[in-house]
Amino acid sequence: xxLLEQSPQFLSIQEGENxxxxxxxxxxxxxxQWYRQEPGEGPVLLVTVVTGGEVKKLKRLTFQFGDARKxxxxxxxxxxxxxxxxxxxxxxxxxSNYKLTFGKGTLLTVNP
Amino acid sequence: xxGVTQTPRHLVMGMTNKKSLKCEQHLGHNxxxxxxxxxxxxxxxxxxxxxxxxxxxxxxxSRFSPxxxxxxxxxxxxxxxxxxxxxxxxxxxxxxxxxxxxHFGNGTRLTVT
Numbered sequence: 001x002x003l004l005e006q007s008p009q010f011l012s013i014q015e016g017e018n019x020x021x022x023x024x025x026x027x028x029x030x031x032x033q034w035y036r037q038e039p040g041e042g043p044v045l046l047v048t049v050v051t052g053g054e055v056k057k058l059k060r061l062t063f064q065f066g067d068a069r070k071x072x073x074x075x076x077x078x079x080x081x082x083x084x085x086x087x088x089x090x091x092x093x094x095x096s097n098y099k100l101t102f103g104k105g106t107l108l109t110v111n112p
Numbered sequence: 113x114x115g116v117t118q119t120p121r122h123l124v125m126g127m128t129n130k131k132s133l134k135c136e137q138h139l140g141h142n143x144x145x146x147x148x149x150x151x152x153x154x155x156x157x158x159x160x161x162x163x164x165x166x167x168x169x170x171x172x173x174s175r176f177s178p179x180x181x182x183x184x185x186x187x188x189x190x191x192x193x194x195x196x197x198x199x200x201x202x203x204x205x206x207x208x209x210x211x212x213x214x215h216f217g218n219g220t221r222l223t224v225t
Contacts (some may be wrong), residue, residue: 004154031211042116042202042216043155050211088155097210098143098168102155 002027004091006103014111016078021106023089024071030093032065032072033100037086046074079110115139118203118217125193126225133188133220135203141215143167143208144186146178149200149219161186162208193224 005024013019023032031050035043047056049065049072056063060083062075076083086107090100116137125131137144146158160168161180175197177189186203200219206212 033211033213035214040218042204042218043214044216045213048211048213090155092211096168097208097212098145098160098162098206099157100214104152104154 002029002091002101004089004101004103006087006089006106008106009104010107010109012109012111013079015080017110018075018077019079019108020073020075021087021108022071022073023103025091025101026070027091027101028069028093029091029101030069031091032069033090033092034063034072034074035088035090037088037105038084043086043088076108079108081110081112084108084110116203116205116215116217118201118220120220121218122221122223124223124225125190127193127195129193130189130191132190133201133203133222135186135188135217137184137186137203137205137215139205139215141205141207142183143206143212144180144183145204145206145214146186146188147202147204147216149202155202159188190222193222195224198222198224 034046037043052067052069054065060077086105088105090102143162148156158172159178179187202219203217204214
């Protein structure tokens with residue numbers, strides 16, 4: 001069974017601070033997706049990374065896929081209140097186009 | 113508009129009731145999914161339909177019964193549920209290809225009393 005561990009589970013910071021959240025596994029994934037879920041809404045895809053060592057930037061968000069494709073990180077620069085939400089990572093592969101392994105998420109609160 | 117619409121948004125039902133959750137996608141996708149989201153647990157995949165055929169069924173109790181009449185609509189029929197079934201039920205759709213992202217609806221918050 002593939003598992004994804006996300007850390008920290010909760011994070012509360014002030015506006016303007018930087019932060020990093022992690023997604024780790026002992027299993028290899030063919031891809032890693034990051035989603036953000038705001039209260040009362042469904043998760044929304046932020047990025048997909050597929051190549052070991054890949055780095056993708058989305059404005060103030062930087063995503064990295066580990067060289068061995070077992071881990072990923074999300075770094076946010078100068079966090080804003082609009083970044084508040086539950087950040088979920090999901091690993092793809094395992095012989096199915098349909099099964100994603102989700103982590104439990106990191107709940108981020110950015111205080112003004 | 114998210115492209116994936118779920119109704120109702122909230123549902124309270126007793127253990128002897130029968131109810132249905134509805135999902136509709138307007139994205140032209142050919143795969144649709146039901147996920148269960150509970151506190152302190154990862155998202156749990158329940159069912160997947162591709163081109164209206166069920167392709168995944170993750171050992172879900174028979175009190176949950178999915179139905180996919182066409183590629184745009186997905187239902188989850190509920191009967192004799194237990195209080196531990198209370199959760200957020202999310203519908204999603206995708207192209208059904210490798211690495212295809214999921215497009216989620218806003219979910220139905222289900223409470224079983």
